[in-house]
Amino acid sequence: MAGTPSLPTIDFAEFGDGRSTEARVIGQKLFAACRDVGFAYLTNTSIPQDQIDGMFDWSAKLFALPMEIKMKAPHPPEGWKHRGYSGIGREQVSQLVFDPDELKAIRTGKFPDFKESFDLGNDQASTQQNDFPHFRAYTVNFYNACREFQMSKLLPALAIGMDLPNDFFHRHHENNENQLRLLHYPEAPTSVFESGEKGRIGAHTDFGTATLLFQDDCGGLEVESPSKPGEFMSVPPVSGTVLVNIGDFLMRWSNDTLKSTLHRVRAPPKRVNDSGMTMERFSIPYFMGADAEKTIECLPGCFGPDKPKKYEPINAGQYLDMRLNATY
Numbered sequence: 001m002a003g004t005p006s007l008p009t010i011d012f013a014e015f016g017d018g019r020s021t022e023a024r025v026i027g028q029k030l031f032a033a034c035r036d037v038g039f040a041y042l043t044n045t046s047i048p049q050d051q052i053d054g055m056f057d058w059s060a061k062l063f064a065l066p067m068e069i070k071m072k073a074p075h076p077p078e079g080w081k082h083r084g085y086s087g088i089g090r091e092q093v094s095q096l097v098f099d100p101d102e103l104k105a106i107r108t109g110k111f112p113d114f115k116e117s118f119d120l121g122n123d124q125a126s127t128q129q130n131d132f133p134h135f136r137a138y139t140v141n142f143y144n145a146c147r148e149f150q151m152s153k154l155l156p157a158l159a160i161g162m163d164l165p166n167d168f169f170h171r172h173h174e175n176n177e178n179q180l181r182l183l184h185y186p187e188a189p190t191s192v193f194e195s196g197e198k199g200r201i202g203a204h205t206d207f208g209t210a211t212l213l214f215q216d217d218c219g220g221l222e223v224e225s226p227s228k229p230g231e232f233m234s235v236p237p238v239s240g241t242v243l244v245n246i247g248d249f250l251m252r253w254s255n256d257t258l259k260s261t262l263h264r265v266r267a268p269p270k271r272v273n274d275s276g277m278t279m280e281r282f283s284i285p286y287f288m289g290a291d292a293e294k295t296i297e298c299l300p301g302c303f304g305p306d307k308p309k310k311y312e313p314i315n316a317g318q319y320l321d322m323r324l325n326a327t328y
């Protein structure tokens with residue numbers, strides 16, 4: 001595995017309202033990154049750094065609570081619901097077969113995804129609620145800051161980069177069907193990670209349109225190399241950045257033009273004076289979901305005589321249900 005990060009960085013500082021030449025250049029760079037790698041670091045997103053830091057503080061406080069308190073807001077059994085606490089071993093991602101070590105662990109009855117999570121979403125949703133009163137206000141604000149960036153900059157930039165009308169993706173994300181997930185990978189003896197008995201998150205792709213990913217300074221995130229399938233490259237934390245990656249739904253929508261890239265989290269490289277324990281890690285993905293009832297057709301510009309359409313139009317809701325029910 002290579003140690004040097006080789007992801008593009010997209011700077012949103014000059015994006016403004018999306019109408020300038022600078023905005024066009026940003027859109028083109030974003031499109032190229034999503035097509036060639038499927039992952040990029042973003043800077044100057046306008047999501048305030050103190051809000052990001054505060055969200056990590058709240059996350060640490062939440063996961064430090066006794067289990068019986070966390071279980072007062074359990075994740076419901078339905079795969080389409082995205083709220084509440086999932087304890088260790090509750091969710092195993094469904095594409096572990098890509099990774100021989102993890103496949104071995106599953107065959108021997110072990111559950112290598114050693115993590116716990118707490119899901120939140122649109123506070124106005126009538127079918128599911130956010131929990132924990134005082135914590136709720138902070139997370140809803142943070143969710144809204146992510147959504148603001150998604151709707152006013154990220155989706156318009158991608159549309160511009162693909163020569164689509166600025167509001168093209170915006171119009172497919174009006175229902176606010178996104179999900180914020182607080183993730184905690186507890187510390188454990190380094191030996192259990194080395195033996196494959198435990199892992200952090202197995203190799204997988206995300207389901208939706210795209211994901212914003214905030215990570216702490218632990219490290220361990222890896223992304224499949226675009227040029228060498230099967231090889232993973234390290235994606236170290238870079239302060240002041242947030243990652244973006246494309247999900248399967250947008251890959252399909254774009255006739256596989258944009259890449260939903262495999263990624264995983266492993267124990268970070270050992271540090272000097274290692275105490276025998278691998279440090280805990282926190283991360284916060286924000287998953288963007290398209291409006292469930294709107295049928296998507298292959299994106300303009302992604303098909304032609306040399307590139308026939310590969311997929312039938314599909315309803316976004318049906319597609320996501322199918323994927324999520326396979327995970328839970």
Ligand SMILES: O=C(O)CCC(=O)C(=O)O
Pocket residue numbers: 181183201206213215221263264265282283284285
């Ligand atoms: O913890 C991370 O950095 C990655 C999380 C992730 O890929 C996911 O939840 O889909």
Ligand SMILES: [Fe+2]
Pocket residue numbers: 204205206263
């Ligand atoms: Fe992921």
